[in-house]
Amino acid sequence: MATAVAVIKPVLQRHVASSNLRGHRGLTPTVISKFTNITSANGSRRNETFKPSATSPTLVREAVLAPPASLGGLTEQFEASGGPKERAQLLLQLAKALPPFPADARTMGNRVMGCTAQVWVHAELDAAGRLQFAADSDSEITRGLAAVLVSSLSGLTPSQVLEVHITEALSALQLGQAVLTPSRANGFMNMLEAMRKRARALSGAFLPTFPSLRVTANDVTPQGAFAIAQAQFLEPDPAQVEALVKVLSEKRIGLVAHFYMDPQVQGVLSAAAERWPHIHISDSLVMADSAVRMAEAGCTSVAVLGVDFMSENVRAILDEAGHADVAVYRMAAADIGCSLAEAAEAPAYDEYLAAAAGNASPALHVVYINTSLRTKALAHAQVPTITCTSSNVVQTVLQAFAQVPGINVYYGPDTYMGANLAVMLRAVAQMSDEEIRALHPDHNRESVRSLLPRLHYFDAGTCIVHHLFGAEVSQLVSQAYGDAYLTAHFEVPGEMFALAMEAKKRGMGVVGSTQNILDFISEKLSEAVERPFPDTLQVVLGTESGMVTAIVRKVQALLRAAGRSDVAVEIVFPVASEAITTPVNQGSANVASARASPVLPGGLPVVPGPAGGEGCSAEGGCASCPYMKMNSLDALLGVCAKIGTPGEALLAGYAPRPYAEKLRDGRSIAAAGCEPILHMRGFQAAKRLPDALVADIMGRKQLAV
Incomplete structure (x- = not known):
């Protein structure tokens, strides 16, 4: 390591005089000497460690390192080190120089999502109000990349770290494709995002905790009232399932439904589909195709759970396929609209x-x-x-x-x-x-x-649902969940779209249809279960909350098939501050003040959701389509009960518009x-x-x- 120090020290001393570092207090040749002095006079490496603070369970560094405010110095260092082989060796030396990371700090809360290897990151403020980072990985190369970030960002203030954007600097290290594989490059960016999140938290910014469902192979744990409302119907009432299967099978009724159904309906439909094959839940495009297959299999009626254009498409495509004799029914006589x-x-x-x-x-x-x-x-x-x-x-x-x-x-x-x-x-x-x-x-x-x-x-x-994912919700997601997997329907506003697109660049996001979102989650979970260590994937659901039923069932099926009880998926429902209603701020005369301090009596932070109200607002969060909710379980059973009886004449208003x-x-x-x-x-x-x-x-x- 002495050789590496001989290269690092003069490079950093030159770099300190550059314009890049002007304005960053405390970054002097003396401080840099402290940074580069990681070998003793006899050449042995100093045992610089992290240890629990006497006053808190967080980690503190014995020696404060004050590095450059960017990767500029390290870039020069790598450029001066020779060819790809020498650069790889330097990266490994940096990995060895990282102070030991205590075993008890290797918690899931310190894990970095989106890395193929296990990576842990921790941050805290020193007495001068500057960030000191710690990191570790079970991969030496990834540990070296973590060392690059630790040495570059430690010593900066939280606001300075939040201004750091070093995407291009990684390629400037010229590590070569053999070392810097796409997954490692993504991991580097995900480590940076995790560090930025910790900087934001330590800056004193309020980071909301959104409602979420934690899904394991055999359990679902909701956090927040909105999540509880989503979870309560994931295990449907067996009597309701039995009643639906009985009427569908006896009357040869096919059933097509959109992903955005109410959780109660989806839970019953999903369970019933295991016993009656002519139930299909999907995107709107596939619904009509599924109805044709059901008609070909002998179904004499098709019930459509969706908005009106979906039932109209089903009716028209059945007619085009020669199945004009198959009846199609909506779930209401009133319009089931779509903005x-x-x-x-x-x-x-x-x-x-x-x-x-x-x-x-x-x-x-x-x-x-x-x-x-x-x-x-x-x-x-x-x-x-x-x-x-x-x-x-x-x-x-x-x-x-x-x-x-x-x-x-x-x-x-x-x-x-x-x-x-x-x-x-x-x-x-x-x-x-x-x-x-x-x-x-x-x-x-x-x-x-x-x-x-x-x-x-x-x-x-x-779309009034996707309109909910506007500027404020996107900002909250960026601040509190920027290091999570971000999903966004193509219909969301530009702010949420941009977040998901940025995450997509580092393997952490998807933009597309509801099916694309489901496939993305399945893909990331399949990768996780192949890795030999426990994991929790945190996924922000940037579309209608009705998707959760399909996600939960898919996740649990994958986990059970893999036999993994130590891997979980946390589905996060974004919420705007206007959606937060508590007994404290419900009667507050100062609305702005109430929103600035979203706490419950006793000082506990509020979990956004319908604690004292609906939990949704016109400005963002808890996306739930009111039109889709017209497709209730009672409406479905009522329609099915009339089919094939004299009462079927009463369903004339439930037929899709014929557009004749x-x-x-x-x-x-x-x-x-x-x-x-x-x-x-x-x-x-x-x-x-x-x-x-x-x-x-x-x-x-x-x-x-």
Whole structure:
């Protein structure tokens, strides 16, 4: 290590005079000498250790190290060390120089999520108000990377650490791909995020504790009233399950439901699905396909648990597949609405489509699946239209630009998804050609940059559920859960989208559909159970809370199959401060003061949730769709009881809208509305826009000219 010190010391002394370090108090050659003096006069390494404080169980450092405010000094040190082999050796030397980390500090609370190896991080403030970090890993290389961060960040104030962004500096160490594998690079960034979180906590900032469910192989532990409400129906009433299975099987009723059902309904459906095969819970796209399979298997009726556009799609697709004789029923005679679908039927959307139709260039309307058949049909009559989902919108748009020269793409009606799509493509334009070709083989930086001005999105359509994940909730998530796994539906506002995209870069996030979110959690859990040590994955659920039932069942199935009782998943439900209601602040005249001090009597911190109210607000958190909740278990059993009896006549109002009105070409709106869906199916099968759609795009362009 003496050789390494001989290199480090002059490099750091040179670096101290650089402009990078001006303004950082206490960083003097004397302090640097203290930092580099980790060998004694006889060359033996000083036994610098961490030990419990006499006044608290936290860890304190015997000797204070004051390193540079960035990785600049260490970067120079690595550059001066020679080739990749020498740099790897230097990294291992740094690992050996890390002070021992006490065994009793290797707790789950100190663990860093998202690392292939086990990594622990601890931080505390010294007497001067500066952070002192400790870290350890069961991998020597990862320990070396931890040492880089410990030596770079220790000695800074919390505010200085929060300003540190050293993504590019890691590659500047030039460790080579053999040492700096993608998983280790991600682990480095996750360690930094964990350190930033601890800096934020030690700065005195309020870090909320959101409601959560801790899921193990055989147990679910809720924290917070909202989580308790989600958990209470995960183990359904056997009598309700028996009653549902009996009526479905006796009357040959198929049942399709969306992931966003009420927990009570989902719990019963999930249990009943183990005994009656014609129950399917999924994204909206798959619901209609499942209904067709049920009809083919002999079901004479299909019950749809979802909003109206879902039952309408089921009805239309069954008709297209030749199953017009199969009855389809919603769960209410009243409208089961959707704010997003309704936005596409507003006059503003007609104006948006009129502008697309009037474009002198070829135009394609990419419409979200979460819209009515009327919207799809009337839009297609104005502008060639293809349906998309949150999981295939990126590929659909990229393929359109690659396949039709000079095309303008108009996406709608979800404003957040459109804006997020534009942000994502701008980020893609900064990637290398090789990375872009991996995303889509017919694109490169130049082609992606050229398409950006020709991508348009509607600016007045939102889902009231995903709107909840706005600026405040995103800020709270970033502050308190930035080191957790972050999931976000493509429909969330840009702030939450940006958080999940940032996390995705380091292997800790996903943006996409509900199925994408479920698959991501399953993938990360499958990786965890392959590792030989206990683990807890903390996952922030950035979509409708109804997803929790599907997640819990998937998680428990994976854990039971792996025989792992020492691995858990904690599902976190984000909440805005407006959603926090307690007996203390409920009657407070000073609302701002009450929100600033969210504590229960006795000084206990409040767990956000419906402790004294609903636990949700128009400004964020506890996402729960009121329309979806119209699909109650009582409504389902009531509909099923009437099917096949004289009382079935009373279900006339429960049938989806038939959309039998005719367009100018003689087709019904229902039939015409299916065409954009069929175009999407063709695209999914061939990975190209269907020839008929391309011909329509070019034909209408020629007519316009």
